[in-house]
Amino acid sequence: MSSAKPARVHAPRLAREQRVDEILLAARDLFCEKGYELTAVAEIALKLGVVEGTIYKYFATKRELLLKVLEYWYEEMFGDYARDLAGQSSHRARLHLLIWRHLRSVRDFPRLCRLMFREVQSEHDYRGSLLHDLNRRYTQLLVDVIEAGIAGGEFRADLPAPLLRSLVYGGIEHHSWAYIMNATVKNGRNVCGRGALDIDSLAEQLTTLVCEGIAVRHSHPSSAPIRGEDIPRGASA
Known part of the structure; x- marks a missing residue:
């Protein structure tokens, strides 16, 4: 009777790219749940069922892991933008899509934003x-x-696009700051003591605010300046 020991079964080794993806997703989950400072690399390893050294095999430091998590998140946010933007019927609709998607990222990942x-x-x-x-x-x-809206005659050309970019993204950051700072994870969902973030209403309001300000105005006779003699007696100018 053979006394040879049965061959040891090893867990299948994952391809490097797949392992990196798993580490990034696990780290993102814990960073969102507990915050960066309170998350230990050992906890990320435990979540994946590996030793801590496995994480450091792919990421030299916890800081490097954080930067890669955010890079991965940005790449996800890009999604199918080219296709989705092309499917919109107007420059205003494309602007609305970009604003709505950014607000959705803030709502769904407030701790990553923080x-x-x-x-x-x-x-x-x-x-x-x-x-x-x-x-x-x-x-x-x-x-x-x-x-593109300026080139198409839909938007004014006298307002610099980079300034409008700062207005939109800076405005969203400022308006949602209380939500970002107070959001916590409960039962897998983001909750905030300051209320939810209504991204549909906010996207429509912000798009309207921007587009009303940069829309090209066409002159009409009725919009001619009012002269002093045209003001009815008793009315203030």
Whole structure:
């Protein structure tokens, strides 16, 4: 009777790309649930059922892992923008789509937004990084839509598109700041003591605000300036 021990069964080794994707998703879940500072690399490993050293095999530091999580998130946000924007019937509709999608990202991933605004953008390793480039490409989509609207005669040409980009994204960040700072995860969902973020209404309101300000105005006889002698007696100018 053979006394040979049965062959040891090893868990199948994952391809590098698949393993990296799993680490990034697990890290994102925990960063969103607990925050970056309170999440230990060991917890990410535990969530995946691997030893802590496995994480460091792919990411030298926790900070590098955070930057890669945000890069992965930005790449997801790009999605099928080219196809979806082309499917819109007007420049206003394309602008609305970009605003709505950005608001959806804020609503669904407030803690990632908080990390981006507070932990990353103010640090020395952000400028010139891949994440910085992704952010510029992401916001450039809105500039391109506005410039196309200008070229098509739908939007005014005297207002610089980069300024409007800052108005939109800066306005969204400011308006949603309380939501971003107070959002927590409960039963897998983002909740906030300051109320929910109504992205449908906000997207429509912000799109209207921007488009009403940059729409080309066509002169009509009825819109001619009122002269002093045209003002009825008793009315104030």
